[in-house]
Amino acid sequence: MNQLTLVIGNKNYSSWSLRPWLAMKKIGLDFREICITLNTPESKQKLLEHSPAGKVPVLHHGDITVWESLAICEYIAEIFDANLWPQDNQARAIARSVSNEMHAGFNALRNCMPMNIRANLLGLGMNPQVQADIERIKTIWRDCRQLFGRNGNFLFGNFTIADAMFAPVVSRFVTYGVELNPVEQAYADTIWQLPEMQLWKDAASQEVETIPNVDEL
Ligand SMILES: N[C@@H](CCC(=O)N[C@@H](CS)C(=O)NCC(=O)O)C(=O)O
Numbered sequence: 044m045n046q047l048t049l050v051i052g053n054k055n056y057s058s059w060s061l062r063p064w065l066a067m068k069k070i071g072l073d074f075r076e077i078c079i080t081l082n083t084p085e086s087k088q089k090l091l092e093h094s095p096a097g098k099v100p101v102l103h104h105g106d107i108t109v110w111e112s113l114a115i116c117e118y119i120a121e122i123f124d125a126n127l128w129p130q131d132n133q134a135r136a137i138a139r140s141v142s143n144e145m146h147a148g149f150n151a152l153r154n155c156m157p158m159n160i161r162a163n164l165l166g167l168g169m170n171p172q173v174q175a176d177i178e179r180i181k182t183i184w185r186d187c188r189q190l191f192g193r194n195g196n197f198l199f200g201n202f203t204i205a206d207a208m209f210a211p212v213v214s215r216f217v218t219y220g221v222e223l224n225p226v227e228q229a230y231a232d233t234i235w236q237l238p239e240m241q242l243w244k245d246a247a248s249q250e251v252e253t254i255p256n257v258d259e260l
Contacts, residue, residue, distance in 0.1 A: 049102050
């Protein structure tokens with residue numbers, strides 16, 4: 044099998060890196076990781092050595108290079124026939140919609156509550172735009188759980204790419220102490236307590252690099 048290498052950023056900060064990493068771990072793929080420390084004078088050059096976009100995550104699979112977190116998730120779902128989307132047409136359409144909504148939106152949340160796994164920033168980062176993003180995310184979680192989640196604890200029952208896309212949001216809600224109702228909290232706990240998530244958190248807690256005034260990464 045062609046060598047699979049996922050190039051990622053600091054696990055403490057790199058929310059985009061977490062998404063495909065989690066999806067790949069969840070389906071049991073054996074892959075090499077290269078971690079590039081972000082926000083140093085050399086970072087951009089190192090990123091450009093791996094990715095035409097000069098950003099992480101980026102996946103190398105033999106001669107094939109795939110960048111953009113959602114494109115990487117789609118690629119592994121397809122190539123490894125990995126059941127990372129719901130089987131049902133309607134559920135799959137909604138899963139793709141909410142995954143793309145996450146990929147393209149929620150800028151206020153991403154900018155004002157950047158992922159910072161080691162930190163405890165309870166009560167910080169909130170403003171009306173962030174609150175609106177949070178309300179929309181909570182609605183997505185509740186609707187997916189209610190309409191499609193009966194066969195498991197994830198948004199669409201079994202783990203899908205949609206869960207990978209929202210995993211960094213769960214981390215933000217923990218760090219910034221966002222209040223959740225019981226349905227939302229149960230879903231957040233499901234993600235936060237995944238053994239694969241624990242591996243990522245443990246690695247983040249061992250990193251020594253800090254990025255001051257971190258904005259979205
Ligand atoms: N839309 C991209 C976003 C990737 C992104 O912004 N990555 C950040 C780190 S998480 C990065 O590489 N920043 C370094 C830079 O822009 O120089 C994706 O989904 O992968």
